[in-house]
Amino acid sequence: MELIVARPEGLYCPPGDFYIDPWRPVDRAVITHAHGDHARRGNRHYLAATPGAGILRARLGEDIDLQPLPYGTPLEHHGVTLSFHPAGHVLGSAQVRLAYRGEVWVASGDYKVGPDGTCEAFEPVRCHTFISESTFGLPIYRWQDQACIFADIDAWWRANAAAGRPSVLFAYAFGKAQRILHGIDASIGPVLVHGAVEPLNQVYRAAGVRLPETLPATATSKGDPLLRQALVLAPPSAGGSTWMRRFGDYSDAFASGWMLLRGARRRRGVDRGFVLSDHADWPGLLWAIEQSGAERVMVTHGQVNVLVRYLTERGLDARAFQTEYGEEDDSLEPTN
Ligand SMILES: [Zn+2]
Ligand SMILES: [Zn+2]
Secondary structure: OOOOEEEOOEEEEOOOOEEEOOOOOOOEEEEOOOOOOOOOOOOOEEEEEHHHHHHHHHHHOOOOOEEEEOOOOOEEEOOEEEEEEEOOOOOOOEEEEEEEOOEEEEEOOOOOOOOOOOOOOOOOOOOOEEEEEOOOOOOOOOOOOHHHHHHHHHHHHHHHHHOOOOEEEEOOOOOHHHHHHHHOOOOOOOEEEOOOOHHHHHHHHHOOOOOOOOEEHHHOOOOOHHHHHOEEEEOHHHOOOHHHHHHOOOEEEEEOHHHHOHHHHHHHOOOEEEOOOOOOOHHHHHHHHHHHOOOEEEEEOOOHHHHHHHHHHOOOEEEEOOOOOOOOHHHOOOOO
């Protein structure tokens, strides 16, 4: 029995008659997390893990018909028992476990196996079939400990502050920006944020995640002495816009898993690249797949073929699964 199949609308559970992260509007949508390529507008009913409800409402509208379900709480629908389990990717991100007539499938959504302090840590879930993302599914992708990366960011910021120039750090507005805020040493100087970042900070704070005080960047203007020591967090789309003019002579950087690739930093045209990802690296993917105990693995997002070949050589039944994920966060290599 296939508990999840690919349909034009998205990943579909035939016995349960619902979709997981559909990319076209459907009646019942189970949402793994609120990144734009997984959570879209227009569905009639939404089901999501409780810690992600605030973000979903902030992004899709307060009026969506959303049923929150706490992690680990089973919900039965047409004989299918569904539960959410932490995916460690962003606040509220969940793996979806489906059990039906003794068969267990898990759809991972996006996941990261290392804990980061801004969301519940990834929890391995045993299953027969595991649908895994594979954004960074190549052996070259190995992340450093996040404490080292934050130390690098702090050192860059400190050096810029000593030289009296603002440090502009580009990062995705939901997830990455809050992780950076949580990890940096806010005693170095004031922290300014773009208008796309602050509403998400507020949802994180309301969920009990400790973030330093942030000021709207628009409260400053060119020549403001505050800017000389400031760290500025902005979404990638702000780069090159008129919004940047107030910073005068600044240093800029980009935080993303793709910064491991020299070419990606050059194409971005930034001074520094910090390799910080909210996705599992190659050892993380292999660890999660092993921990699931699955005999069958379906691979979505990114470097599908390399991971499928690797798992097949190790005796697993592995195959590619066609999806339309990967238009937000680290899922797409930054260009422009
Ligand atoms: Zn994501
Ligand atoms: Zn994704």
